[in-house]
Amino acid sequence: MSTHHPTPEPLPVFDHAIGVFDSGVGGLSVLRAIREALPGEDLVYVADSGHAPYGDQSEAHITQRTLTVGQWLAQQGVKAITIACNTATVVAARSLREHTHLPVVAIEPAIKPAVALTRTGVVGVLATRQTVQSESVARLCAQYGEGKRILLQACPGWVELVEQANLHGPHTEALLRQFIAPLVAQGADTLVLGCTHYPFLRDTIQRLAGEGVTLIDPAEAVARELVRRLGNNLHTQGHGSTRFFTTGDVVQVQRVVAHLWGDSATVHALPS
Secondary structure, X not given: OOOOOOOOOOOOOOOOXXXXXXXXXXXXXXXXXXXXXXXXXXXXXXEOHHHOOHHHOOHHHHHHHHHHHHHHHXXXXXXXXXXXXXXXXXXXXXXXXXXXXXXXXXXXXXXXXXXXXXXXXXXXXXXXXXXXXXXXXXXXHHHHOOOOEEEEEEOOOHHHHHHOOOOOOHHHHHHHHHHHHHXXXXXXXXXXXXXXXXXXXXXXXXXXHOOOOEEEOOHXXXXXXXXXXXXXXXXXXXXXXXXXXXXXXXXXXXXXXXXXXXXXOXXXXXXX
16 A cells, blocks of 8 residues: 655745845844835745844854855745844855845944934943854944944843743843843943844833933834845835744744734744
């Protein structure tokens, strides 16, 4: 008797969609800015949650994951790739650009606009360990930070809060205060949200920092750069689709994406 083998699902094809990826769900903050700027575009989001958080991984691992996810998106027919992860940008954006013919738009900590806005001359950068230790951030500080104090603050545990949708409560507040209070005490009046997960904690960050502190999220700048890079190759009519994939636990990621994006979102499994 013959054994029946189920036919595997064909790989999706996303002709002319815009691919967006992050180590987890944080990049949804960038995806939202892209959706608002480009309502007619089809968007594909990959949460590499099976390998999150990137901020505590080696540079070699981050580069390998960035290339793996980026090349998967390219193979499915996207017309541009957005790295919605500061850590992946500072570690591996150059490698991905060298390995694909597609436009690659990446996010990086908004140090330049923060320096322009500060009144006290002190800027705090909230980010992952890999980001604050990167050559790219050192270059941004050297390029734009003359005459200013730029305080680089790694925030271990913040990404995990967002990945678990723990956006409020005493534990979350205590962990945020631990890293915000020292920056404010040193005179920081401008804080850079240097990880795409952090905007989902924005309300609590703002309350703990105080009304006089400005928070900077570069997501809208990424959307504007995407519009500029794609030029005439944009869909300006209709309403584009948004599809979600993860290399992690689909049930867990589905729960968090539904909370952060909306109940209409359906997350599909992607082999890690």
